[in-house]
Amino acid sequence: MKRLALVLGPLMLVACSPRVALEAPKEPITINLNVKIEHEIRVKVDKDLDALFEKESELF
Amino acid sequence: MKKTLWTLAAALMLPLAAFALNLDDAKGQGLLGEQPDGFLGVVQATPEAVALAQDINQKRRDAYLQIARKNGISLEQVANLAGQKAIERTPKGQYIKTPEGQWVRK
Numbered sequence A: 001m002k003r004l005a006l007v008l009g010p011l012m013l014v015a016c017s018p019r020v021a022l023e024a025p026k027e028p029i030t031i032n033l034n035v036k037i038e039h040e041i042r043v044k045v046d047k048d049l050d051a052l053f054e055k056e057s058e059l060f
Numbered sequence B: 001m002k003k004t005l006w007t008l009a010a011a012l013m014l015p016l017a018a019f020a021l022n023l024d025d026a027k028g029q030g031l032l033g034e035q036p037d038g039f040l041g042v043v044q045a046t047p048e049a050v051a052l053a054q055d056i057n058q059k060r061r062d063a064y065l066q067i068a069r070k071n072g073i074s075l076e077q078v079a080n081l082a083g084q085k086a087i088e089r090t091p092k093g094q095y096i097k098t099p100e101g102q103w104v105r106k
Helices: A002-016 A033-055 B002-018 B023-028 B047-071 B075-089
Strands: B032-034 B040-042 B095-097 B103-105
Touching: A033 B047, A033 B075, B023 B032, B023 B047, B032 B047, B032 B075, B040 B047, B047 B075
Parallel strands: B032 B095
Antiparallel strands: B032 B040, B095 B103
């Protein structure tokens, strides 16, 4: 009996916890890939420039 | 004979001596400054400063072009980013050009 309570107790608690419904938004999710790619290139160019500033320090 | 060789050597060194002005000195003396477009600008035109700026700008252009090709963007985009960076790195007291085209001491 005690063991049953131990098993059922948590189960009931779980059963009683409120359900959070995640609904897909009506609008399709669009991710603007252009922005992401541009950002990635920017980061890469930034790195290349840092390397250039270090390597060719007499130019800057 | 030895003397002639030395004279020859000295003569060969002369063009290098004309370039004795280095970039740090030129910037420190307020002759050259960094521009937002990624290239050096002449603040006070002396023949040496103008020649140095031309030489370095050409080398910068080549380097920017390489980075631009590697990343598939334009030379101008790379140069502008480099300009931002160069202006950020400029120590206080040296000249930088504002986007409006005015030379200011940082």
